[in-house]
Amino acid sequence: MSPEEFRRVGKQVVDWIADYYAGIEQHPVRSRAEPGEIRAGLPAHPPERGESFDDVLADLDEVLLPGVTHWQHPNFFAYFPANASGPAVLGDLLSGGLGVQGMMWATSPACTELETVVVDWLAELLGLPEHFRTDSTGGGVIQDSASSATLVACLAALQRSGQDVARRGITRRHALYVSAHTHSSVERAARIAGVGADNVRVVDSDPDTLGMDPRHLEELIAADLADGAVPTMVCATVGTTSTTAIDPVRAIGEVAARHGVWLHVDAAYAGVAAVCPELRWINDGVAEFADSYCTNPHKWLLTNFDCSLLWLANRAPMVDALSILPEYLRNEATESGEVIDYRDWQIPLGRRFRSLKLWSVLRCYGAEGLREHIRGTIALAREFAGWVREDPGFELLEPHPFALVCFRPRYSELPAAEADERTRRLLDELNDSGELYLTHTKLDGRVLLRLAIGSPQTERHHVRAAWDRIRRAA
Amino acid sequence: MSPEEFRRVGKQVVDWIADYYAGIEQHPVRSRAEPGEIRAGLPAHPPERGESFDDVLADLDEVLLPGVTHWQHPNFFAYFPANASGPAVLGDLLSGGLGVQGMMWATSPACTELETVVVDWLAELLGLPEHFRTDSTGGGVIQDSASSATLVACLAALQRSGQDVARRGITRRHALYVSAHTHSSVERAARIAGVGADNVRVVDSDPDTLGMDPRHLEELIAADLADGAVPTMVCATVGTTSTTAIDPVRAIGEVAARHGVWLHVDAAYAGVAAVCPELRWINDGVAEFADSYCTNPHKWLLTNFDCSLLWLANRAPMVDALSILPEYLRNEATESGEVIDYRDWQIPLGRRFRSLKLWSVLRCYGAEGLREHIRGTIALAREFAGWVREDPGFELLEPHPFALVCFRPRYSELPAAEADERTRRLLDELNDSGELYLTHTKLDGRVLLRLAIGSPQTERHHVRAAWDRIRRAA
Numbered sequence: 018m019s020p021e022e023f024r025r026v027g028k029q030v031v032d033w034i035a036d037y038y039a040g041i042e043q044h045p046v047r048s049r050a051e052p053g054e055i056r057a058g059l060p061a062h063p064p065e066r067g068e069s070f071d072d073v074l075a076d077l078d079e080v081l082l083p084g085v086t087h088w089q090h091p092n093f094f095a096y097f098p099a100n101a102s103g104p105a106v107l108g109d110l111l112s113g114g115l116g117v118q119g120m121m122w123a124t125s126p127a128c129t130e131l132e133t134v135v136v137d138w139l140a141e142l143l144g145l146p147e148h149f150r151t152d153s154t155g156g157g158v159i160q161d162s163a164s165s166a167t168l169v170a171c172l173a174a175l176q177r178s179g180q181d182v183a184r185r186g187i188t189r190r191h192a193l194y195v196s197a198h199t200h201s202s203v204e205r206a207a208r209i210a211g212v213g214a215d216n217v218r219v220v221d222s223d224p225d226t227l228g229m230d231p232r233h234l235e236e237l238i239a240a241d242l243a244d245g246a247v248p249t250m251v252c253a254t255v256g257t258t259s260t261t262a263i264d265p266v267r268a269i270g271e272v273a274a275r276h277g278v279w280l281h282v283d284a285a286y287a288g289v290a291a292v293c294p295e296l297r298w299i300n301d302g303v304a305e306f307a308d309s310y311c312t313n314p315h316k317w318l319l320t321n322f323d324c325s326l327l328w329l330a331n332r333a334p335m336v337d338a339l340s341i342l343p344e345y346l347r348n349e350a351t352e353s354g355e356v357i358d359y360r361d362w363q364i365p366l367g368r369r370f371r372s373l374k375l376w377s378v379l380r381c382y383g384a385e386g387l388r389e390h391i392r393g394t395i396a397l398a399r400e401f402a403g404w405v406r407e408d409p410g411f412e413l414l415e416p417h418p419f420a421l422v423c424f425r426p427r428y429s430e431l432p433a434a435e436a437d438e439r440t441r442r443l444l445d446e447l448n449d450s451g452e453l454y455l456t457h458t459k460l461d462g463r464v465l466l467r468l469a470i471g472s473p474q475t476e477r478h479h480v481r482a483a484w485d486r487i488r489r490a491a
Numbered sequence: 492m493s494p495e496e497f498r499r500v501g502k503q504v505v506d507w508i509a510d511y512y513a514g515i516e517q518h519p520v521r522s523r524a525e526p527g528e529i530r531a532g533l534p535a536h537p538p539e540r541g542e543s544f545d546d547v548l549a550d551l552d553e554v555l556l557p558g559v560t561h562w563q564h565p566n567f568f569a570y571f572p573a574n575a576s577g578p579a580v581l582g583d584l585l586s587g588g589l590g591v592q593g594m595m596w597a598t599s600p601a602c603t604e605l606e607t608v609v610v611d612w613l614a615e616l617l618g619l620p621e622h623f624r625t626d627s628t629g630g631g632v633i634q635d636s637a638s639s640a641t642l643v644a645c646l647a648a649l650q651r652s653g654q655d656v657a658r659r660g661i662t663r664r665h666a667l668y669v670s671a672h673t674h675s676s677v678e679r680a681a682r683i684a685g686v687g688a689d690n691v692r693v694v695d696s697d698p699d700t701l702g703m704d705p706r707h708l709e710e711l712i713a714a715d716l717a718d719g720a721v722p723t724m725v726c727a728t729v730g731t732t733s734t735t736a737i738d739p740v741r742a743i744g745e746v747a748a749r750h751g752v753w754l755h756v757d758a759a760y761a762g763v764a765a766v767c768p769e770l771r772w773i774n775d776g777v778a779e780f781a782d783s784y785c786t787n788p789h790k791w792l793l794t795n796f797d798c799s800l801l802w803l804a805n806r807a808p809m810v811d812a813l814s815i816l817p818e819y820l821r822n823e824a825t826e827s828g829e830v831i832d833y834r835d836w837q838i839p840l841g842r843r844f845r846s847l848k849l850w851s852v853l854r855c856y857g858a859e860g861l862r863e864h865i866r867g868t869i870a871l872a873r874e875f876a877g878w879v880r881e882d883p884g885f886e887l888l889e890p891h892p893f894a895l896v897c898f899r900p901r902y903s904e905l906p907a908a909e910a911d912e913r914t915r916r917l918l919d920e921l922n923d924s925g926e927l928y929l930t931h932t933k934l935d936g937r938v939l940l941r942l943a944i945g946s947p948q949t950e951r952h953h954v955r956a957a958w959d960r961i962r963r964a965a
Contacts, residue, residue, distance in 0.1 A: 018577025018855070020513040027505030030581045034588035035498035048600050052829040055604040063612035067857035070578060073850070077585065084601030089590045096598070096819070099841070101590030103492025104544060107504045109587045111551065113795050114508035116563045116575030124570070126522050127558030130529040138537035161635060162839035172683060186687025187661035201817040202840060208812060209646060209838065211685015213660025259819055315841075321587050322841055338682060343675040344933045345570070345733055345941070355526040364683065364838055365636035366676060367573070367789075367796055376547070381492070383541035459818045467819070 026070045033074055034106070038089070041474065045451025046090045048083065055084035091474035092453040092483060097258070097286050097421070098471030102319040108377030109321055112370040119368045122356035123348040129357055132159055132372035135379060136326060142384055143291040143312070146304035149328040151357070157328040158362040159371045163285035163311050164202035165364055166327035167252065170309040171206040173335035174250035174279030177308075183338045187211040192241045194251035196222045196229040198262055200283055203252045216246070227262035227460075229253060235272045242276075250279040255299050256287025259458040260414060260465070261421045263287075263299065270306020279308045285325065287419050288312025290395075292387045299418075317420070317471050319390060320378045324371060327362075336361045394420040394470045397480045401468060404484050410491060414465060421469040423458065426491040437464040446490055453483045500544045507548060508580070515564050515948065519925025522560045529558035565948035566927040566957060571732070571760050571895070572945030576793040582851030583795055586844040593842045596830035597822040603831055606633055606846035609853060610800060616858055617765040617786070620778035623802035625831070631802040632836040633845045637759035637785050638676035639838055640801035641726065644783040645680040647809035648724035648753030651782075657812045661685040666715045668725035670696045670703040672736055674757055677726045690720070701736035701934075703727060709746045716750075724753040729773050730761025733932040734888060734939070735895045737761075737773065744780020753782045759799065761893050762786025764869075766861045773892075791894070791945050793864060794852045798845060801836075810835045868894040868944045871954045875942060878958050884965060888939060895943040897932065900965040911938040920964050927957045 018026070058080040087093060089101050119128030136157030140149045149155045160166045171193065175182040180189060191212045195203045197219055207217045218241070221233040238248045251273050253264040266282055273280040282288075282303055289312050290296040303310055310328045314320035329335060340361040342351065350356045360366050382390070398420040405413045405424045414423035426443065428436035441457070441464055448454055456467050466487075470480065492500070532554040561567060563575050593602030610631030614623045623629045634640045645667065649656040654663060665686045669677045671693055681691045692715070695707040712722045725747050727738040740756055747754040756762075756777055763786050764770040777784055784802045788794035803809060814835040816825065824830045834840050856864070872894040879887045879898045888897035900917065902910035915931070915938055922928055930941050940961075944954065 020509040023512065023577040023580075024505060024509035026577065027509065027581060027584075028502050030584055030588075031498060031501035031505055034585070035494040035501065037588060038497065039494040050600040050604075052596065052600070052824060052827070053604070055601045056608055059605070059608045063616055063853050064857045065859060067860045068854045070581065070851070070855060073578075073582070073854055081601040081605060084599070084604060085589060085591060086597075086599040087589075088592055088599070096592070099590060099592050101587065103497040103500065104547075106497075106584070106587040106590075107501060107544065108547070110501075110504055110580070110584050111508070113575065113580040113583045114504075114511060115559060115561075116573060116580075116795055117559060118562055118570070118573050118796060122526070123560075125558070125560040125562070126524040126526070127529045127555040130524075130527070130558060131533070131555060134530055134533045142537055162841045164840040165838060168683075168838065175685075182685060182687065183682040184688050186664070186681070186690055187685035188687075190660070201815045201820075204815055205813065205840075207660070208657040208815075209642075210683065211649075211656060211661035213656065213662075214658050214815075216660055258817075321590055322592060322843055323839075339679065341675045341678055341682075341688075343732075345930060346675075350526060353526070364639060364642065365797075366638040366679075367636045369796055373551075377544070379537050380542045380547055381544060383538045385539060386541045456819060 029074065041087060041090050044087050044090065046087055046092050046454040047448050047451065048086045049451065050084040055081065086454070089472060089474060091472055091476065091479045093472060094468040094470060094483065095454045095456040097316045097469050099315055099322045100317065100319045100471055100473065101321045102378060102473055104377035104381035105319060105321040105374045108374030112373045115370055117370045119370055120360040120366050121346065121348065121351060121358040123350045128370045128372070129359060131376055132359065133357060135372045135375045138379055139326060140328060143288065144297045144300055145310065145328060148330050149310065154331045155329045156332050157326055158359055159375065160325040160327050160363060161323040163200070163283060163313055163325045164205060166311040166325050167202040167281065167283065168206040168209055168364060169327060169335060169362070170279065170281040171210050171250055172338040173309065173329065175210060176338040177279060177334040178247050178249050180247065190216055190246040191249040192246045193217045193249060194220055194234055194237060196220050196264065198222060198227055198257040198259055199252050199254055200258050200285065227257070227260060229264040229269055231265060231268040231272050234269060238272065238276050238278065248276055248278045250281055252281045252283050255282060255284035256419055258286065260423050260460060261287060261417065261419045263418070267302030267306065270302045274306055280306050282307045282310045284310065284312045286313065286316050289314060289318040290391050290419055292384065293391050314375055314378070317391070318378070318387060319382060319473060320375050324375055390473060397470045397475065397477060398422050401480050401484060408488065414460070420471055421467060423465045423467050425465050433463060440464045440466065443490055447487060452486055503548065512563070515561060518561050518564065520561055520564045520566050520928040521922050521925065522558050523925065524558040529555065560928070563946060563948060565946055565950065565953045567946060568942040568944060568957060569928045569930040571790045571943050573789055573796045574791065574793045574945055574947065575795045576852060576947060578851035578855035579793060579795040579848040582848035586847045589844060591844050593844055594834040594840050595820065595822065595825060595832040597824045602844045602846070603833060605850055606833065607831060609846045609849045612853055613800060614802060616861070617762065618771045618774055619784065619802060622804050623784065628805045629803045630806050631800055632833055633849065634799040634801050634837060635797040637674070637757060637787055637799045638679060640785040640799050641676040641755065641757065642680040642683055642838060643801060643809060643836065644753065644755040645684050645724055646812040647783065647803065649684060650812040651753060651808040652721050652723050654721065664690055664720040665723040666720045667691045667723060668694050668708055668711060670694050670738065672696060672701055672731040672733055673726050673728055674732050674759065701731070701734060703738040703743055705739060705742040705746050708743060712746065712750050712752065722750055722752045724755055726755045726757050729756060729758035730893055732760065734897050734934060735761060735891065735893045737892070741776030741780065744776045748780055754780050756781045756784045758784065758786045760787065760790050763788060763792040764865050764893055766858065767865050788849055788852070791865065792852070792861060793856060793947060794849050798849055864947060871944045871949065871951060872896050875954050875958055882962065888934070894945055895941060897939045897941050899939050907937060914938045914940065917964055921961060926960055
């Protein structure tokens with residue numbers, strides 16, 4: 018494709034996307050495709066001869082779109098929204114156009130240095146501690162996902178545990194600590210890192226706050242020590258995936274510090290809320306105790322997936338765990354020690370110029386614009402929660418500190434199991450309608466509906482319509 | 492950013508990229524930035540108020556571009572090129588615009604099903620075995636990089652070794668087998684998976700072909716068995732990173748099969764060459780012996796990074812190793828067993844709609860166009876190698892089956908160490924000129940220059956000019 022052809026076709030694609038957003042409400046939020054349906058609409062064999070990009074766009078419209086669940090739809094309230102925004106999409110497009118490999122400083126210095134700048138900017142915007150800054154002992158890096166960030170933290174924790182796991186492998190039993198509400202990525206990291214799912218201990222949660230119980234953590238650590246295991250990492254969550262509950266980071270950190278256990282703070286969803294000074298309390302204990310900290314601009318901060326930020330208080334054990342330098346990658350800059358090679362800060366070797374999209378977002382929105390987005394979505398969530406609270410037919414889970422509201426119809430005439438079944442049927446009916454998309458979770462064995470607000474497309478009337486639709490259906 | 496603003500700014504960005512490609516030869520190939528220089532040109536603090544995208548583009552031009560090494564430049568011959576192409580960039584733009592999460596089938600069916608279709612298409616185009624197809628026991632998946640693919644293969648191998656590593660963790664010594672020419676990603680996988688770098692055995696290589704010696708592999712496996720270790724995975728390479736040497740996959744496979752050792756074939760660079768029937772001999776032994784196979788369309792097949800394909804002969808041990816299903820991700824489609832959830836096939840949980848870019852490439856080039864690209868770049872490499880061979884002042888490493896040529900000036904009047912030093916100085920001088928960009932490797936302790944051809948922008952006159960420049964400088 019010549020530059021001139023790219024210019025022509027690229028503008029068609031931009032128009033396609035602009036039209037898509039302008040007309041997004043015409044699509045059912047959740048795809049109605051049946052398993053295998055989309056595949057059946059595509060040729061079984063690849064084309065022998067090249068086709069035009071027009072053909073690609075035509076098939077996108079006709080064959081693929083019916084199989085797309087529209088994550089950017091204003092009525093998408095499922096999971097946690099993964100926000101896109103114009104500046105992010107265009108920053109990412111620039112990254113694609115430049116086609117740069119950022120595995121090392123030397124392979125494209127701007128890719129590394131812009132990343133350093135934006136992760137430091139974001140640390141400042143979120144009020145994170147000075148030692149997370151790159152010019153200190155720590156530093157930040159863009160990962161693809163919080164799961165990868167958790168794994169990197171786990172590898173650093175294993176390395177710091179003094180067993181030289183990178184070299185000798187796992188030679189003792191290492192224990193990781195979570196609560197029942199911690200994201201499954203910690204168990205997954207345990208599986209990947211050779212710790213094993215059986216060595217993930219589940220610390221009790223406070224039944225009211227759902228926060229991890231630091232005394233029980235202390236007991237489990239003591240039991241593991243007595244048993245000859247190596248207590249290695251605890252994960253405290255700020256904003257759990259299920260209900261946005263918050264672990265007591267400071268109290269957990271005190272226990273962890275006492276035993277030399279790595280504290281990873283998973284604030285994948287909620288951490289970005291700290292752009293608002295009035296929400297900065299969520300960072301309590303992070304400066305004093307967190308060895309690593311993760312939050313995802315690709316969830317609630319208007320930056321296309323993938324953009325998950327990991328900061329470390331001390332980058333040395335991570336680099337020890339992950340650094341290898343074969344001859345064909347040797348270069349003067351690396352050997353000078355004056356530069357960062359982010360390949361040593363992540364699982365893959367290669368990396369895209371992901372900082373461009375975050376840079377575009379931080380610049381085009383500015384701190385003000387980001388705060389407005391967080392405050393606006395929280396305000397909508399509060400308003401929705403207010404309607405739920407006032408309706409005697411519904412139960413609301415409180416508190417709801419962010420932009421997720423968990424609730425359920427009371428169905429007080431029914432036994433719990435039947436009420437749950439009704440709630441599930443309600444969920445299916447709502448999602449099948451195509452008018453909105455919610456997901457569910459379970460708490461104390463009971464089904465709860467989750468309504469998460471995050472899209473910049475979502476306005477008050479969408480949330481109101483969702484509530485009316487839910488109430489009608491219940 | 493409203494759809495109309497996106498339409499306007501998006502077209503500016505498309506123009507920016509088209510202009511960038513049209514004028515790419517005006518840039519020095521390798522950035523001349525000094526450590527810290529780009530960072531110093533950027534504000535230390537994030538903006539309080541939003542700026543316009545014009546400001547972003549202006550800073551891209553003025554501040555960032557001097558720090559960019561131009562991987563898409565026709566005179567970029569370093570590492571392995573990471574090809575971009577118009578269709579790939581635009582397919583990726585569509586992915587960004589849709590902003591879809593593809594972690595599970597249910598989160599956007601088209602994202603999963605298009606991926607299944609294109610990985611099956613590519614398996615067919617490369618003549619890979621039927622059991623790599625998704626409708627068989629195996630299946631393919633898009634990973635971010637070959638390093639991640641190697642890690643996933645290693646986790647599947649550990650799981651198949653019968654120790655239930657996912658659950659119990661590493662409880663015995665597991666051994667992995669490589670040669671001195673295997674990519675460092677295997678050692679990295681050993682570090683990450685808890686196997687440990689010390690348990691990576693280096694099998695001897697044939698001094699002529701640089702291929703792994705299967706008899707020595709057999710000896711090392713026997714020694715490990717005698718020592719109580721679990722021989723777990725051997726990595727055979729088709730096209731090593733250093734010199735594109737080829738391991739004898741069939742002979743290695745026979746040894747591996749005898750001992751129940753997982754055979755991973757790393758064809759990250761060269762595997763895509765099998766789109767040409769005359770190069771399909773590189774697949775010898777894959778159908779009979781490979782448990783997993785990786786090749787990167789993002790290197791030599793015109794698809795923007797990241798797009799690394801991993802196929803498995805049997806997906807079950809991988810899914811066993813990686814699958815966890817928390818309540819908030821439960822859904823009917825997953826529980827029906829009728830769909831693929833690619834989150835169980837990779838390290839992260841979330842995933843982009845990466846198949847769109849590969850689909851765009853396969854459709855816009857067609858099999859014919861892909862073959863033409865592979866054949867054209869190999870022909871240029873052969874012509875370059877011919878010039879080197881005919882020049883008495885140079886030594887050429889043979890064979891050079893793909894589009895990488897390794898060579899060095901003879902400097903026959905100098906002792907080896909001094910000649911190497913001169914070769915390094917030559918490399919620096921060439922790269923500092925900005926006219927072209929090469930990298931180096933070492934073979935038998937001696938420095939070799941690497942010239943890799945891969946960009947669709949590279950024409951015969953660029954390669955000729957590179958040779959003239961090299962000869963002049965030497």
